Amino acid sequence: MANADIKLKIPSAVFxxxxxxxxxxxxxxxxxFSRKRVADIQLVIDEICSNAVHHGSIDATVGVELQIRSSAxxxxxxxxxxxxxxxxxxxxxxxxxxxxIETNRSPSNEGGHxxxxxxxxxxTYKMEINATGGTDVRVVFQLLKPADTKP
Ligand SMILES: Nc1ncnc2c1ncn2[C@@H]1O[C@H](COP(=O)(O)OP(=O)(O)OP(=O)(O)O)[C@@H](O)[C@H]1O
Ligand SMILES: [Mg+2]
Numbered sequence: 001m002a003n004a005d006i007k008l009k010i011p012s013a014v015f016x017x018x019x020x021x022x023x024x025x026x027x028x029x030x031x032x033f034s035r036k037r038v039a040d041i042q043l044v045i046d047e048i049c050s051n052a053v054h055h056g057s058i059d060a061t062v063g064v065e066l067q068i069r070s071s072a073x074x075x076x077x078x079x080x081x082x083x084x085x086x087x088x089x090x091x092x093x094x095x096x097x098x099x100x101i102e103t104n105r106s107p108s109n110e111g112g113h114x115x116x117x118x119x120x121x122x123x124t125y126k127m128e129i130n131a132t133g134g135t136d137v138r139v140v141f142q143l144l145k146p147a148d149t150k151p
Contacts, residue, residue, distance in 0.1 A: 002031055006068040010049075012081070017049045019067065024077070031070055034145060040121040041075065041141055047114035048079045048137045056081030056135050065111030074123075075141045083134035 008023070019131035025042045033041065052064040067078040119125040124140035 002070055002072045004068075004070045006066075006070075008068070009063050009077040010066070011060045012053045012062050012064050013060045013093045014050070014053055017046060017053065020049060021046055024068065027068070027070060028075055031072075031075060033075070039139065044121050044139055045077065045079075047118050048077075048139065050081050051114050051137075052081035052135070056083055058082070058084050069081070073143055075143065077139050079137045080130060081134040082132045149150065 006027075008020065010020060021042045024045050028038045029035075048065075049064060062082045064145050065078075065080040067080070069076040070134045089108065115125075115127070116138070118139060122139040123142045124138070126136075126138045128136045128138075130136045
């Protein structure tokens, strides 16, 4: 029952992030993640989806896609956007910008906490430019350690 492939597509609008957060939170809880891990997973998804909406979408109609894979050992989530290069060069994620963002962001910076939080709280965090010129963010949460599971 724990093995599942789930696909969701939401409009690129903040309004839809909360329902996604609730769905993933319930799924993680039912998979056996502890309450703290569920909250961490929800926070990470919130940050990644916010980025997909704010930085990776031209407008609300393009949508953000989520591919969720659950197993007895892990919860894996891919968040895919289509990019916002038409909004201006600043928001267009190039390979150079990607490495700049990944190395320069830290808690001491005023903005730019999203990626830092997502990287810190997930077991695997991978950010890639996809075929549409948008961004694919893949995070994995392992369910291996007894401390992570529900009492
Ligand atoms: N999906 C994305 N598409 C394009 N650029 C992105 C995407 N996600 C992040 N970025 C770029 O990476 C930068 C850092 O993202 P991060 O979430 O760490 O900070 P932020 O969104 O700017 O601010 P915060 O999340 O703290 O409100 C963003 O400002 C944006 O330029
Ligand atoms: Mg952000």
